[in-house]
Amino acid sequence: MDRLTATPIAPVFLSLICEFIGAEIESEKNIEVSSFCTLFPGERGGLSFLANSSYTKLLKKTKASVVIMNHDQECPEGFTGICIRVDESYSTWGILLQKFGEHYPWTHEPIAESAEIHPSAKIAHGVTIGNNCVIGENVILHPNVTIYPNTKIEKNSILHSGVVIGADGFGFAAPNPTETKLRKICHIGHVIINDNVEIGANSCVDRAVVGATVIGSGTKLDNLCQIGHNVQIGVGCVLAGQVGIAGSTKIGNYVQVGGQAGFAGHIEIGDFVKIGAQSGVHKNVGKGKIIMGSPAIDAAVFRRKFAASNMKK
Amino acid sequence: MDRLTATPIAPVFLSLICEFIGAEIESEKNIEVSSFCTLFPGERGGLSFLANSSYTKLLKKTKASVVIMNHDQECPEGFTGICIRVDESYSTWGILLQKFGEHYPWTHEPIAESAEIHPSAKIAHGVTIGNNCVIGENVILHPNVTIYPNTKIEKNSILHSGVVIGADGFGFAAPNPTETKLRKICHIGHVIINDNVEIGANSCVDRAVVGATVIGSGTKLDNLCQIGHNVQIGVGCVLAGQVGIAGSTKIGNYVQVGGQAGFAGHIEIGDFVKIGAQSGVHKNVGKGKIIMGSPAIDAAVFRRKFAASNMKK
Amino acid sequence: MDRLTATPIAPVFLSLICEFIGAEIESEKNIEVSSFCTLFPGERGGLSFLANSSYTKLLKKTKASVVIMNHDQECPEGFTGICIRVDESYSTWGILLQKFGEHYPWTHEPIAESAEIHPSAKIAHGVTIGNNCVIGENVILHPNVTIYPNTKIEKNSILHSGVVIGADGFGFAAPNPTETKLRKICHIGHVIINDNVEIGANSCVDRAVVGATVIGSGTKLDNLCQIGHNVQIGVGCVLAGQVGIAGSTKIGNYVQVGGQAGFAGHIEIGDFVKIGAQSGVHKNVGKGKIIMGSPAIDAAVFRRKFAASNMKK
Numbered sequence: 001m002d003r004l005t006a007t008p009i010a011p012v013f014l015s016l017i018c019e020f021i022g023a024e025i026e027s028e029k030n031i032e033v034s035s036f037c038t039l040f041p042g043e044r045g046g047l048s049f050l051a052n053s054s055y056t057k058l059l060k061k062t063k064a065s066v067v068i069m070n071h072d073q074e075c076p077e078g079f080t081g082i083c084i085r086v087d088e089s090y091s092t093w094g095i096l097l098q099k100f101g102e103h104y105p106w107t108h109e110p111i112a113e114s115a116e117i118h119p120s121a122k123i124a125h126g127v128t129i130g131n132n133c134v135i136g137e138n139v140i141l142h143p144n145v146t147i148y149p150n151t152k153i154e155k156n157s158i159l160h161s162g163v164v165i166g167a168d169g170f171g172f173a174a175p176n177p178t179e180t181k182l183r184k185i186c187h188i189g190h191v192i193i194n195d196n197v198e199i200g201a202n203s204c205v206d207r208a209v210v211g212a213t214v215i216g217s218g219t220k221l222d223n224l225c226q227i228g229h230n231v232q233i234g235v236g237c238v239l240a241g242q243v244g245i246a247g248s249t250k251i252g253n254y255v256q257v258g259g260q261a262g263f264a265g266h267i268e269i270g271d272f273v274k275i276g277a278q279s280g281v282h283k284n285v286g287k288g289k290i291i292m293g294s295p296a297i298d299a300a301v302f303r304r305k306f307a308a309s310n311m312k313k
Numbered sequence: 314m315d316r317l318t319a320t321p322i323a324p325v326f327l328s329l330i331c332e333f334i335g336a337e338i339e340s341e342k343n344i345e346v347s348s349f350c351t352l353f354p355g356e357r358g359g360l361s362f363l364a365n366s367s368y369t370k371l372l373k374k375t376k377a378s379v380v381i382m383n384h385d386q387e388c389p390e391g392f393t394g395i396c397i398r399v400d401e402s403y404s405t406w407g408i409l410l411q412k413f414g415e416h417y418p419w420t421h422e423p424i425a426e427s428a429e430i431h432p433s434a435k436i437a438h439g440v441t442i443g444n445n446c447v448i449g450e451n452v453i454l455h456p457n458v459t460i461y462p463n464t465k466i467e468k469n470s471i472l473h474s475g476v477v478i479g480a481d482g483f484g485f486a487a488p489n490p491t492e493t494k495l496r497k498i499c500h501i502g503h504v505i506i507n508d509n510v511e512i513g514a515n516s517c518v519d520r521a522v523v524g525a526t527v528i529g530s531g532t533k534l535d536n537l538c539q540i541g542h543n544v545q546i547g548v549g550c551v552l553a554g555q556v557g558i559a560g561s562t563k564i565g566n567y568v569q570v571g572g573q574a575g576f577a578g579h580i581e582i583g584d585f586v587k588i589g590a591q592s593g594v595h596k597n598v599g600k601g602k603i604i605m606g607s608p609a610i611d612a613a614v615f616r617r618k619f620a621a622s623n624m625k626k
Numbered sequence: 627m628d629r630l631t632a633t634p635i636a637p638v639f640l641s642l643i644c645e646f647i648g649a650e651i652e653s654e655k656n657i658e659v660s661s662f663c664t665l666f667p668g669e670r671g672g673l674s675f676l677a678n679s680s681y682t683k684l685l686k687k688t689k690a691s692v693v694i695m696n697h698d699q700e701c702p703e704g705f706t707g708i709c710i711r712v713d714e715s716y717s718t719w720g721i722l723l724q725k726f727g728e729h730y731p732w733t734h735e736p737i738a739e740s741a742e743i744h745p746s747a748k749i750a751h752g753v754t755i756g757n758n759c760v761i762g763e764n765v766i767l768h769p770n771v772t773i774y775p776n777t778k779i780e781k782n783s784i785l786h787s788g789v790v791i792g793a794d795g796f797g798f799a800a801p802n803p804t805e806t807k808l809r810k811i812c813h814i815g816h817v818i819i820n821d822n823v824e825i826g827a828n829s830c831v832d833r834a835v836v837g838a839t840v841i842g843s844g845t846k847l848d849n850l851c852q853i854g855h856n857v858q859i860g861v862g863c864v865l866a867g868q869v870g871i872a873g874s875t876k877i878g879n880y881v882q883v884g885g886q887a888g889f890a891g892h893i894e895i896g897d898f899v900k901i902g903a904q905s906g907v908h909k910n911v912g913k914g915k916i917i918m919g920s921p922a923i924d925a926a927v928f929r930r931k932f933a934a935s936n937m938k939k
Contacts, residue, residue: 128456143754146474161772441769459787
């Protein structure tokens, strides 16, 4: 369950996948697909997709064996995998996740029999734990916590009441430009909460589309935080209340985040970064920087501007 | 249950209502009141109120048969209903909702027997469903969802763990200027979640004072969103995490809202509007506009100002 | 249970405490410690700590009998208590709270037998109430509310679904500069919700480290609010949705707070203050002021600047 950027599926021939979505492949390219994966790094046997053309350059580096892309997208030299053409790749990706991914319904019991729960873990009233979960040594789950299937919570971690781990992330595709009805992108990934993590009341950590959303060892989240799908947070971070992090963003180690700050998706925050309360972080932030404001800028500059603006009043 | 701006009550003579609140009516004006309604559009047999004088102009258009208003408020020509004078109309409105509205206590069972639940709906552990609810075909309610009485959830909608639908909205009246103790405005309205909606973990949709709070068909809300009483959201909207919408605001169709954005109450947002993350939307926004900032302005202007301000540093 | 700034412990000799943490005291200074308390006001028999040197001046005023502080911190003249020196006082404070404070595990029943619940209180399904709680007359707890041990909820208060009262506050110590692993500060305090309070769905009120977090009589909180440890909110306040208040901040009486506003920790807000939506309140605010913006400034100045900045576009 610990793969971070890919989720295994029951192996299936690519020809079958293509038949299902009405795409074509040359017969000599028929291989067995054994996982769905993110475009980078990708893995052998893995199927991924390209939707946003700004990621085209990743095609040169991906190890994915198959990439679904639109008819009009360029496939750069250096791409070593198999390229499958469709009308709307993101939507097709969603259809494939739905069809070939593994799905876990809730069980009749509140705590699934298949869940592997360490005898020293303390599970309070009203906790629901889905299939295929692993709950480690000394973990404390306070009342009314929900652990969706396929979640791993490592030793000594504490989840306060109302925490929801592993709900579907927020992903929807518009099948085509004239069709406004959104298609749900099925989430077959999972969540890993490493050891010694504490998560405040009513906070949410969404499951990954494929691979894992990860909260690193010793990291502490306050109440009412929102952690999107495929986010990776490093070790020893401290996030104050009501912080929100959009999908696929990567937070380094020992990062400190003030209350109500928000992060755009698909960005990277370096180690030891400090972020002021209510900041809006919209792009990558280098190691050790201190930023604030919305949009966030260097904290010293922010303070200077704020002081100057108040002198002019 | 589908009336959006009025809630029926057991019919009662206006004379009885006036006696209860110590107000006077001329005997020839005695009619039967059959609903409590918003001032606009209002409906025949409906009783409404005027508190904020900026809505006085609606009196010319309302179809409400009775309007409670303060002694010192003007009643414009063109108003065709019956005007009942009191000391503090909002507070009196609250008293009437409490006295004559229908209230539904929680039942002894977690899922009320009177709830109409389609056999294909999937109801997980820890879900509570109140009296008079309707849960449609293929609806999925994840663990620990709470559905207050009188809520309708249409087919194919998905509510993630910890979602609360139909809690009382945030309305309190100060009975008079020297009395600081707030009086709760009783909420007798309901919530309608249309078909194909998805609502993220721990989000809240409050019930209407009268009429309905509505989430339109195919609209998707991310985690930890707050939707106030009497808000109406159109079809095909996408709201990212931690968005908050104050009471009675109307969101058009296909509106996209970034994370942590907030909306004032009683405003209207046109179709196809796009709103940046952390924006503060304080007034009406016309169709198709793209805005950001707090307070929100045209996005292109916002970006230009932000760029200019960073050059001056 | 009503002490606001101290929590009693089973009396223990200071010599024993010092032995446990490896600190030294002169034998004539051995006293009995009967509570853990905040530095101000402190109380006789109470043990507190000094971590941030900006609070050194409180040492002259504290009534605490014992204060743990770092080796290099100055102890001003006028301090009448006993000073115990350690390497890292905040971390040591955490160790003592853990060792000598009283801890209440969840009981096997969802509603602890030791909880004192008024027969007129209405407790819905899925509610969990811990040991030593007091639930007053006519209190309404909607489904899936969690009341951690040692909480008091006074008469006529209403808690909507998913509310969490008394989860541990957000406090962690870094034992030393080279050690990045954070140590949890154990919370032995409690929460007091005074009478006639209403708390919106999925809001959280954290328990105090020592003493109490308090929500004053008649105060109303909307959905998804976050109230940190040791916060004290006065009477008759109104907090809109998604407001967050960091630890130890004190809000006066009749304060009105717009949606998504945030407060830094350890500040004081005067009576009758009004705070705009999305404001960031980072310092003390005097009685009756009206402020907005992030960082928040005088509302009239904010509006003037915003108007001027839009003219320059």
